[in-house]
Amino acid sequence: MSILVVGTLAFDSVTTPFGERQDALGGSGSFLSAAGAFFGPVQLSSVIGEDFPAEHLEFLRRRQVDVSGVQQLPGKTFRWRGHYPSDTNDAQTLETQLNVLKSFEPHLPASYRRAEWVVLGNVDPELQLRVLEQVERPQLVACDTMNYWIRRSNAQLRATLRRVDLLLVNETEARELSGEHNLLRAAAVIRKMGPRLVVIKRGESGAMLIGDTDTFAIPALPLLNLRDPTGAGDTFAGTMMGYLAAQGRADPPTLRQAVALGAVMASFVVEDFSLDRLRTLGQGEILQRLGHLADLVGFDVNPMRRAVVRQGPVSAVSSL
Amino acid sequence: MSILVVGTLAFDSVTTPFGERQDALGGSGSFLSAAGAFFGPVQLSSVIGEDFPAEHLEFLRRRQVDVSGVQQLPGKTFRWRGHYPSDTNDAQTLETQLNVLKSFEPHLPASYRRAEWVVLGNVDPELQLRVLEQVERPQLVACDTMNYWIRRSNAQLRATLRRVDLLLVNETEARELSGEHNLLRAAAVIRKMGPRLVVIKRGESGAMLIGDTDTFAIPALPLLNLRDPTGAGDTFAGTMMGYLAAQGRADPPTLRQAVALGAVMASFVVEDFSLDRLRTLGQGEILQRLGHLADLVGFDVNPMRRAVVRQGPVSAVSSL
Numbered sequence: 001m002s003i004l005v006v007g008t009l010a011f012d013s014v015t016t017p018f019g020e021r022q023d024a025l026g027g028s029g030s031f032l033s034a035a036g037a038f039f040g041p042v043q044l045s046s047v048i049g050e051d052f053p054a055e056h057l058e059f060l061r062r063r064q065v066d067v068s069g070v071q072q073l074p075g076k077t078f079r080w081r082g083h084y085p086s087d088t089n090d091a092q093t094l095e096t097q098l099n100v101l102k103s104f105e106p107h108l109p110a111s112y113r114r115a116e117w118v119v120l121g122n123v124d125p126e127l128q129l130r131v132l133e134q135v136e137r138p139q140l141v142a143c144d145t146m147n148y149w150i151r152r153s154n155a156q157l158r159a160t161l162r163r164v165d166l167l168l169v170n171e172t173e174a175r176e177l178s179g180e181h182n183l184l185r186a187a188a189v190i191r192k193m194g195p196r197l198v199v200i201k202r203g204e205s206g207a208m209l210i211g212d213t214d215t216f217a218i219p220a221l222p223l224l225n226l227r228d229p230t231g232a233g234d235t236f237a238g239t240m241m242g243y244l245a246a247q248g249r250a251d252p253p254t255l256r257q258a259v260a261l262g263a264v265m266a267s268f269v270v271e272d273f274s275l276d277r278l279r280t281l282g283q284g285e286i287l288q289r290l291g292h293l294a295d296l297v298g299f300d301v302n303p304m305r306r307a308v309v310r311q312g313p314v315s316a317v318s319s320l
Numbered sequence: 321m322s323i324l325v326v327g328t329l330a331f332d333s334v335t336t337p338f339g340e341r342q343d344a345l346g347g348s349g350s351f352l353s354a355a356g357a358f359f360g361p362v363q364l365s366s367v368i369g370e371d372f373p374a375e376h377l378e379f380l381r382r383r384q385v386d387v388s389g390v391q392q393l394p395g396k397t398f399r400w401r402g403h404y405p406s407d408t409n410d411a412q413t414l415e416t417q418l419n420v421l422k423s424f425e426p427h428l429p430a431s432y433r434r435a436e437w438v439v440l441g442n443v444d445p446e447l448q449l450r451v452l453e454q455v456e457r458p459q460l461v462a463c464d465t466m467n468y469w470i471r472r473s474n475a476q477l478r479a480t481l482r483r484v485d486l487l488l489v490n491e492t493e494a495r496e497l498s499g500e501h502n503l504l505r506a507a508a509v510i511r512k513m514g515p516r517l518v519v520i521k522r523g524e525s526g527a528m529l530i531g532d533t534d535t536f537a538i539p540a541l542p543l544l545n546l547r548d549p550t551g552a553g554d555t556f557a558g559t560m561m562g563y564l565a566a567q568g569r570a571d572p573p574t575l576r577q578a579v580a581l582g583a584v585m586a587s588f589v590v591e592d593f594s595l596d597r598l599r600t601l602g603q604g605e606i607l608q609r610l611g612h613l614a615d616l617v618g619f620d621v622n623p624m625r626r627a628v629v630r631q632g633p634v635s636a637v638s639s640l
Contacts (some may be wrong), residue, residue: 001554038628038631039628039631040631043546050462076397086501086530122618147639181406182543182544182546183542184542184543184544185544194533201321202525203523205522205524205525205526205539206525206526206539208539208542215616216616216617216619217542217617217619218539218614218617218619219525219528219536219537219538219539221449221525222503222504222528222535222537223502223504223507224502224504228500243627246627246630246631247627253619254618254623256618256619257398257619257620257621257623257624259619260619260621260624261624261627283628283629283631287625287628287629289629290621290624291621293621294619296535296536296537296619297536297537297538297617298536298576298579299536299573299576299579299580299614300573300576300577301577301580301610301611301613301614302412303567303574303577304563304577304581304610305578305610307359307563307566307567307581308358308359308603308606308607308610309603309607311358311359311360311566311603
């Protein structure tokens, strides 16, 4: 089953404490679709200018990404320039050139309109909604957003959220969108806005999935070699959706697996600039790191249960 | 098997966004021993002034804490006044009155000297060392410290660390002690200073245990009702050591369990001021939250493995 991705294709210029890269392939659409394509076919809706190199589209095509929904417009491709003062996940935006993004009117090819698994990357919520309106009968709609839209286009974002099943936000965004500091309370408020599932991406604190009856949390994989956090969130979301579509379901156990796999794939993409780490990433490495994550969090609860029960008299005495 | 705790007994005055409490029972020794005593007997080495109420010692005694090593000196008990601007784990110290702590010379009763499980709470590293020198043959020595000692008594702390097996620090302390920002690298540097095991307490990001061959991480339990973070770290450490002593071993699986149980017990203590939550905490609640933690982090890695392998051709094609 294919996933439908809407997101930007961009030239990113990034500096981090570990180096810099100029005009590299970036944008939510790149990361979302390259990550999703590890698990199945992807249909990408996006926009590029006349300066977008054929090799980037060719890279995506070879990854089973359908780029027939990528519109080429007169002018320049979207550009972003950012700086990471430390290896946290908060970028400082130094410059944004919207360019062709300003006049982007998404028109989905007929084959895209039957998509069941939809990821709305971090773009103007009006664009997100316009894409969604062209999809006939989506099974699960995931949406990413950012503080900029929460502040500037709150009403439009709320309209989009009413049609979203799964919202992915970071901690700051969850707090700003909900007005609640406590993350459980924040998720509860957001769930009333529409999404029945909320994923809170917490960078080096891991990730949390909050649903109706199920709450899941994983720590971040401890990394020795983080070089560029750009795209971590999109890689996470693209992986989640690619995996759910491949499994053909989004029940709680499968959602947990999707979050864990998203964290694994995100842990790779930050090891190099742009999408470079995804270009060379092989099956064996993914399997190895999956094993690493499973091992990282594993513990046996039964000896603890026995120790607590054995010490029963302590708490009985203490409550005298 | 008993654990030996050295730590302060104090009057804490604390304000948090959720309330305030004046002159409540606090100090690392209180939390360490009250938490450890949930899992077995505790021997407490500490100091109090003439103003320390008998009821606090009586509370500890009823919890199977041996207080024969608590020395009463002329003068006032140690006092700490702190403020938490938000529900993070960083307290602002408003006032510290060392009082009797200034003249504390720990003399361990004979029965304490045979202790095998030793927790050096956050006090002057010289005091920690002086306690340690009186213990005949410790099996595992755990140590807590803070930035104050890292900065002011670095040489003394280093001398103590050479005899420590398990160091518990928060992220900031790990970075400051090691000079490394990356937590894995920080732990590696600290392990060269002596402790073969490093636990990094990360507040609402959970905790990480780094040993020779084993790395373990858990997310924090998401809490709806956090009232006062004071004592979370000591409750964590006391629980870890109480559990290890009860199990009589500190192999990697048992250490993982100790960390998980420590996180569970710490998640209770922050729900109320002072040690109040530990006073009423019963077996059933601990068992329930243990189940909650196990459930929070559980996922099945096998369907993910199959999905990765199934998509083999993708990465093969992509690397062309």
